[in-house]
Amino acid sequence: MQAIRGRVASRALVAGDRLPSIRALAAETGVSPSTVVEAYDRLVADGVIRARRGAGFFVCATALPPLALAQEIAPQERDIDPFWVSRQSLDGDAEALKPGCGWLPADWMPVEAIRKGMRALARGGDGALVDYGSTRGSATLRRIIRGRLAADGVETSPDQLMLTASGTSAIDLVCRLVLRPGDTVVVDDPCYFNFRALLRAHQVKIVGVPYTPSGPDIERFEAVLAAERPKLYVTNSGLHNPTGAMVTAQTAHRVLSAAAHDVTIVEDDIFTDFAPEPLPHLAGLDGLDRVVRIGSFSKTVSASLRCGYIAARPDWIEGLIDLQIAAGFGGPSPVAAEIVAGVLAGGGYRRHIEEVRRRLARLQGDTAAALQRIGIKPWIVPRGGFNLWGQLPEGVDSARVARTALADAIVLAPGNVYSASRTAGRFMRFNVAQCKDPTIFTVLERAIKDQPG
Amino acid sequence: MQAIRGRVASRALVAGDRLPSIRALAAETGVSPSTVVEAYDRLVADGVIRARRGAGFFVCATALPPLALAQEIAPQERDIDPFWVSRQSLDGDAEALKPGCGWLPADWMPVEAIRKGMRALARGGDGALVDYGSTRGSATLRRIIRGRLAADGVETSPDQLMLTASGTSAIDLVCRLVLRPGDTVVVDDPCYFNFRALLRAHQVKIVGVPYTPSGPDIERFEAVLAAERPKLYVTNSGLHNPTGAMVTAQTAHRVLSAAAHDVTIVEDDIFTDFAPEPLPHLAGLDGLDRVVRIGSFSKTVSASLRCGYIAARPDWIEGLIDLQIAAGFGGPSPVAAEIVAGVLAGGGYRRHIEEVRRRLARLQGDTAAALQRIGIKPWIVPRGGFNLWGQLPEGVDSARVARTALADAIVLAPGNVYSASRTAGRFMRFNVAQCKDPTIFTVLERAIKDQPG
Numbered sequence: 001m002q003a004i005r006g007r008v009a010s011r012a013l014v015a016g017d018r019l020p021s022i023r024a025l026a027a028e029t030g031v032s033p034s035t036v037v038e039a040y041d042r043l044v045a046d047g048v049i050r051a052r053r054g055a056g057f058f059v060c061a062t063a064l065p066p067l068a069l070a071q072e073i074a075p076q077e078r079d080i081d082p083f084w085v086s087r088q089s090l091d092g093d094a095e096a097l098k099p100g101c102g103w104l105p106a107d108w109m110p111v112e113a114i115r116k117g118m119r120a121l122a123r124g125g126d127g128a129l130v131d132y133g134s135t136r137g138s139a140t141l142r143r144i145i146r147g148r149l150a151a152d153g154v155e156t157s158p159d160q161l162m163l164t165a166s167g168t169s170a171i172d173l174v175c176r177l178v179l180r181p182g183d184t185v186v187v188d189d190p191c192y193f194n195f196r197a198l199l200r201a202h203q204v205k206i207v208g209v210p211y212t213p214s215g216p217d218i219e220r221f222e223a224v225l226a227a228e229r230p231k232l233y234v235t236n237s238g239l240h241n242p243t244g245a246m247v248t249a250q251t252a253h254r255v256l257s258a259a260a261h262d263v264t265i266v267e268d269d270i271f272t273d274f275a276p277e278p279l280p281h282l283a284g285l286d287g288l289d290r291v292v293r294i295g296s297f298s299k300t301v302s303a304s305l306r307c308g309y310i311a312a313r314p315d316w317i318e319g320l321i322d323l324q325i326a327a328g329f330g331g332p333s334p335v336a337a338e339i340v341a342g343v344l345a346g347g348g349y350r351r352h353i354e355e356v357r358r359r360l361a362r363l364q365g366d367t368a369a370a371l372q373r374i375g376i377k378p379w380i381v382p383r384g385g386f387n388l389w390g391q392l393p394e395g396v397d398s399a400r401v402a403r404t405a406l407a408d409a410i411v412l413a414p415g416n417v418y419s420a421s422r423t424a425g426r427f428m429r430f431n432v433a434q435c436k437d438p439t440i441f442t443v444l445e446r447a448i449k450d451q452p453g
Numbered sequence: 454m455q456a457i458r459g460r461v462a463s464r465a466l467v468a469g470d471r472l473p474s475i476r477a478l479a480a481e482t483g484v485s486p487s488t489v490v491e492a493y494d495r496l497v498a499d500g501v502i503r504a505r506r507g508a509g510f511f512v513c514a515t516a517l518p519p520l521a522l523a524q525e526i527a528p529q530e531r532d533i534d535p536f537w538v539s540r541q542s543l544d545g546d547a548e549a550l551k552p553g554c555g556w557l558p559a560d561w562m563p564v565e566a567i568r569k570g571m572r573a574l575a576r577g578g579d580g581a582l583v584d585y586g587s588t589r590g591s592a593t594l595r596r597i598i599r600g601r602l603a604a605d606g607v608e609t610s611p612d613q614l615m616l617t618a619s620g621t622s623a624i625d626l627v628c629r630l631v632l633r634p635g636d637t638v639v640v641d642d643p644c645y646f647n648f649r650a651l652l653r654a655h656q657v658k659i660v661g662v663p664y665t666p667s668g669p670d671i672e673r674f675e676a677v678l679a680a681e682r683p684k685l686y687v688t689n690s691g692l693h694n695p696t697g698a699m700v701t702a703q704t705a706h707r708v709l710s711a712a713a714h715d716v717t718i719v720e721d722d723i724f725t726d727f728a729p730e731p732l733p734h735l736a737g738l739d740g741l742d743r744v745v746r747i748g749s750f751s752k753t754v755s756a757s758l759r760c761g762y763i764a765a766r767p768d769w770i771e772g773l774i775d776l777q778i779a780a781g782f783g784g785p786s787p788v789a790a791e792i793v794a795g796v797l798a799g800g801g802y803r804r805h806i807e808e809v810r811r812r813l814a815r816l817q818g819d820t821a822a823a824l825q826r827i828g829i830k831p832w833i834v835p836r837g838g839f840n841l842w843g844q845l846p847e848g849v850d851s852a853r854v855a856r857t858a859l860a861d862a863i864v865l866a867p868g869n870v871y872s873a874s875r876t877a878g879r880f881m882r883f884n885v886a887q888c889k890d891p892t893i894f895t896v897l898e899r900a901i902k903d904q905p906g
Contacts, residue, residue, distance in 0.1 A: 041800035047600025051803060053729070060604045086778050090588050109583040118575040118582075118788075122568040129571075130562040132756040135543050147500025151513045165618045165759075168782040176654065181634065197779035201629065276506075298782075303585040306618075306786040325539050326650035329621040329751075333759040335571075336786040347494035350504060 001039040003029075008048060008059060019049060019057040080399045080414055082197040088411045099435045100402070100413030100428075102241070103303055104386065108359070108433060110343055110352045114302055117342030121335065133334035135321045137163025137309075141341035145295075145309050148344075152272065153284035154293060159314040162321055164331045167270050167296030167308035168194060171234065173320050174292050174310065175202050176327070178264050184230040188216055190389070190418035190427070192241040192268075195234050204231075208420030211240060213380050215247030215255065222258045232264050237281035237293075239271035242418050242429035243389040244382025249280040256286050265291045273300045273353050274360060274385040288312055297340050300353060307332040307340050360386055363432040370438075371430065374445040379427070388430045396451050398428045404447040410440055454492040456482075461501060461512060472502060472510040533852045533867055535650040541864045552888045553855070553866030553881075555694070556756055557839065561812070561886060563796055563805045567755055570795030574788065586787035588774045590616025590762075594794035598748075598762050601797075605725065606737035607746060612767040615774055617784045620723050620749030620761035621647060624687065626773050627745050627763065628655050629780070631717050637683040641669055643842070643871035643880070645694040645721075648687050657684075661873030664693060666833050668700030668708070675711045685717050690734035690746075692724035695871050695882035696842040697835025702733040709739050718744045726753045726806050727813060727838040741765055750793050753806060760785040760793050813839055816885040823891075824883065827898040832880070841883040849904050851881045857900040863893060 007013040019025070022040065026033040040057050043049045049057045078084060089101035121128060136142060141163060146156050164170040179185065181203035187195050189208025199206050207224055210217040216235070224230070233255075239246060247255070259265060267282045272295070283293040288311060296308035308331075310320060324331055331337075343349055367388055368378045376390040392398055398414035405412050415427030435441075460466040472478070475493065479486040493510050496502045502510045531537060542554035574581060589595060594616060599609050617623040632638065634656035640648050642661025652659050660677055663670040669688070677683070686708075692699060700708070712718060720735045725748070736746040741764060749761035761784075763773060777784055796802055820841055821831045829843040845851055851867035858865050868880030888894075 038800040041803045042798060044604070044803050045597055045600065045798050045800075047597075047602070047604040050604050050731075051807075053807075083775050083778060086782070087588065090585055090778075090783075103585065106579040106583050109579070111579045111582050114582050115575040118571050122571040122575075126559040126562070126564045128757065129564050129567045130559050130755040130757050132543055132556065132751070135540065144498060144500075147498065149500070151497075151500040151503050165622075166781050166783065169618075169780060172780040194779065194782060197775070201776060201779040298585070302583040302788075303783075304581065304583050304787040306783065306789075322536050322650070323654060325536060325543075326647065326654040327622060327625040328619050329539070329647060330543075330619065330756075330759065333786045333789040334757040335755075335792070336789060339788070345495060345498050347491040347498075350494045350497050354506075 001042055004039070004043055005048060013059050015059050017059045019059070021056060080402065080417060082193040082200070082417050085193060085411070085413045085417055088406065092411055093409050096409040096411050097434070097437050097440055098411040099430050099440050100411045101431055101434055103299060103431075104356070104433050108356060109302060110349065113343040113346050113348055113352070114305070114339060116346070117339040120342060121338050128338055129335060131334070132330055135325060135330065136161065137331050138334055138337035138341055140345070141307070141337045142309075144341055144344050145311075149293070149311055152278060152281070154288065154311065156288065156311050157314065160288060160317055161309060161311050162317050162324070162331065163337055164294075164308040164310055164324065165328060166306050166332075167268060167294055167298065168198065169328075169331075170294035170296070170308040170310045171195070171266055171268065172198055173323050173327075174264070174266050174294070174312075175199070175232070176323055177316065177319050178232055179204055183232070184228045186221070186224055186228070186230045186233040187420055188235055188240065189420050190242055190415065190424050191234070191420070192236065193417040196417075196420060199234070206420050211243060211245065213243075213245045215245070215251035218251055218254045218258070221255060225258055225260065225263065230263060232266060233259060234266045235268070235282075236271065237267045237269045237283070238275050238279045239382060239385035239387070241271065242387050242413070243379055244385050244387045245380055246275075246279050246383065247281070249285075252280050252282050252285055256282060256290070259290060263290065267291050267293050269293060269295045270299055271385045274357060276357055276361070276384050283311070292316070297344075300356075301340050301343050305332075305336040305340050307337050357384060360384060360432060363435070364388060367430060367432040367435045370435070370441050374441055375448065376428070376444070386431045386433045388432050390428050390430055392426045392428060392448060394426070396448050397425050399425065400451060401428070401444065401447045404450065405443050408443045410443050454495055457492070457496055458501065466512050468512055470512045472512070474509060533855065533870060535646040535653070535870050538646060538864070538866045538870055541859065545864055546862050549862040549864050550887070550890050550893055551864040552883050552893050553864045554884055554887055556752060556884075557809070557886050561809060562755060563802065566796040566799050566801055566805070567758070567792060569799070570792040573795060574791055581791055582788060584787070585783055586790075588778060588783070589614065590784050591787055591790035591794055593798070594760070594790045595762075597794055597797050598764075602746070602764055605731060605734070607741065607764065609741065609764050610767065613741060613770055614762060614764050615770050615777070615784065616790055617747075617761040617763055617777065618781060619759050619785075620721060620747055620751065621651065622781075622784075623747035623749070623761040623763045624648070624719055624721065625651055626776050626780075627717070627719050627747070627765075628652070628685070629776055630769065630772050631685055632657055636685070637681045639674070639677055639681070639683045639686040640873055641688055641693065642873050643695055643868065643877050644687070644873070645689065646870040649870075649873060652687070659873050664696060664698065666696075666698045668698070668704035671704055671707045671711070674708060678711055678713065678716065683716060685719060686712060687719045688721070688735075689724065690720040690722045690736070691728050691732045692835060692838040692840070694724065695840050695866070696832055697838050697840045698833055699728075699732050699836065700734070702738075705733050705735050705738055709735060709743070712743060716743065720744050720746050722746060722748045723752055724838045727810060729810055729814070729837050736764070745769070750797075753809075754793050754796050758785075758789040758793050760790050810837060813837060813885060816888070817841060820883060820885040820888045823888070823894050827894055828901065829881070829897070839884045839886045841885050843881050843883055845879045845881060846901060847879070849901050850878050852878065853904060854881070854897065854900045857903065858896050861896045863896050865897075
């Protein structure tokens with residue numbers, strides 16, 4: 001392979017040239033014909049050569065040098081918008097420290113259970129490996145999710161659940177069903193930055209309601225509903241992103257009472273498994289009438305298996321299935337969904353998640369203390385999860401701190417990407433599971449001090 | 454597990470009851486404590502019981518009987534609309550014959566290469582199994598796709614390619630970037646039914662241009678472009694769906710000349726690998742200026758791995774990446790993408806696809822002959838692929854034939870689901886790889902004869 005590539009790169013072989021026959025090259029180089037076939041096939045796969053039936057192998061007109069093929073693209077310089085944290089976290093320097101990213105380090109995840117699940121699936125029937133699967137997604141995983149929802153106080157019938165390609169695409173599908181450009185949507189302020197990115201893509205008016213340690217500010221929520229007649233309210237139940245706060249049962253009840261029957265509520269419970277005990281949520285009170293419950297396994301099982309779900313009224317699920325066929329011809333990879341199901345059904349998952357909770361509880365305390373030592377004050381100490389919402393000293397702009405820290409290969413999550421009203425400039429979200437390296441606090445402290453106060 | 458389930462089902466254990474301690478149950482039943490832990494953990498995963506830290510295991514308030522959990526949902530009776538074939542093909546009776554479905558039987562697919570790829574990935578590093586991966590998707594797979602595009606005459610730079618969750622979601626993303634409700638989009642008539650479903654979801658005006666054996670009717674195409682000022686033209690290059698026809702180089706050139714600089718063309722080359730030789734296409738002539746080339750591996754590698762791609766101008770790709778983050782926080786499962794990459798890079802893929810081509814060529818002939826014997830006339834005999842577009846005898850309505858055949862557990866694809874003008878009522882798409890059972894032709898013949906002519 002290297003020899004042929006070299007001849008193409010040096011122009012000893014040019015476009016349209018016929019390669020030596022398999023037999024001739026095998027004889028010439030002293031390797032077996034099957035080795036030559038293998039090498040030629042890989043060069044075909046790489047687009048360097050092409051097979052013509054009965055005529056042999058030829059150099060492609062557009063054979064690309066392998067170096068250009070391997071070239072990668074660094075994230076662009078861009079404004080600190082709701083995409084900034086995602087792009088830096090996903091595409092940035094692999095060696096960077098990422099206290100601003102929204103997931104656990106790889107070695108916290110149940111990798112051995114995933115490996116086991118993959119091997120089991122590889123031993124199974126053909127269909128699971130190559131067929132589209134049903135429109136609702138893996139029956140095994142749906143059965144498990146319904147069991148988990150039931151344990152969390154949300155009973156569903158089989159026609160109330162479907163799988164999606166991710167938690168985000170679950171929300172996106174609901175938006176496509178419910179929203180039209182120009183509609184108004186209520187979010188928490190602050191809220192998960194990608195809710196804002198998603199809603200912008202839907203060209204709707206976004207109105208934020210201040211989030212308090214016990215849930216949305218209920219007077220403001222009621223006022224916004226009366227004044228703006230929103231179609232949708234998108235929120236995190238359980239552990240709120242970015243603050244780690246949680247809605248109280250009383251606030252949840254008032255939110256549901258305030259939301260007139262024409263407001264749909266999307267409740268994203270992605271962090272529920274990180275909570276130390278069952279938490280109040282809207283779906284449990286509402287019983288999936290106006291509430292659409294969505295979730296995903298990206299934070300607790302694997303972000304690489306990409307699988308989310310929607311639990312909602314049966315008529316909405318019917319419409320959402322059509323939409324998911326139209327827009328993607330299906331939801332998650334059935335292969336991925338079966339692997340997730342294997343991990344969740346395995347006996348080890350509960351012990352795994354309990355260990356994660358214990359570690360997070362310890363790190364919440366450690367990180368809060370470390371931040372306070374450099375003048376960053378936790379808004380609250382969350383009862384679980386990995387998010388910690390920290391307030392910087394007065395006069396310090398978190399976006400500027402984030403830019404400074406990026407030069408030191410540290411990806412931070414400045415507050416205003418979470419804020420529809422852009423009033424969180426002094427805040428920053430920290431992922432306590434990604435804060436173990438003390439360099440983070442040294443760089444943060446310097447970046448804060450360097451700011452003209 | 455069965456014992457506990459039985460006690461819950463028979464109400465011997467009810468909501469809130471504490472289960473025996475692990476040690477007590479182990480002693481009572483004579484199994485090891487670790488077996489009891491495993492059983493309890495599985496019951497937790499199923500939502501039957503719940504662990505309370507330090508207090509033991511309790512029956513859930515909403516423990517569902519396992520039977521209800523396993524219940525499945527049959528596809529509804531519905532109009533024969535663009536979703537009809539998808540829903541029947543995906544959710545219908547597993548034992549049904551499906552000459553109307555749009556994919557190869559599972560045993561035609563490269564399942565051994567997929568198994569091998571899964572085992573290799575399961576042996577690899579943690580990151581690939583649990584991390585989100587980069588916003589453009591697997592670098593390995595993108596390198597391979599760029600090589601394949603180059604071999605097909607479409608040169609790309611690394612910033613011109615991104616992976617998506619499927620071929621359909623690739624088109625959907627482009628639609629989201631380019632279209633606004635009320636815009637006009639041109640499709641072929643007939644065209645792949647899901648193009649129509651997708652465009653309806655975007656609330657645009659769909660205008661069909663008759664498809665001829667050499668591509669779109671170019672006079673009509675030019676007239677529609679002048680009269681309707683469309684924003685987008687969505688088409689299949691290579692082997693057209695449903696007809697199996699292919700655009701000639703001359704027609705491709707005229708399409709590009711006619712399309713003013715404000716018309717974006719989406720070219721879906723999903724069937725390219727089934728073509729016996731390189732076919733003319735729009736991206737090759739245009740060089741990805743106005744043409745967006747999309748593709749997927751659902752037909753040739755696995756529909757269960759769900760992975761598509763977009764090749765387009767770098768500035769469009771940047772916008773599409775933001776959109777894909779907003780709407781899904783990523784594209785395909787990175788695990789799935791690496792498995793696809795492994796199959797394509799392996800030396801066996803070329804031989805696999807050549808064998809598939811040979812089998813399809815033979816079946817095209819066999820199926821055309823069998824259809825002709827019962828009065829169904831192939832519109833053309835395609836040069837490759839699995840689609841065959843057949844014309845029923847005069848006065849016979851393919852939708853009625855499809856409904857009749859469904860009662861005999863045969864899923865057909867009636868012509869009007871492909872036709873924006875609904876002028877293909879006498880046509881039907883046949884998948885020659887799914888037509889091997891002679892029952893299909895017996896049932897078809899009877900359904901045709903039973904119609905009042």
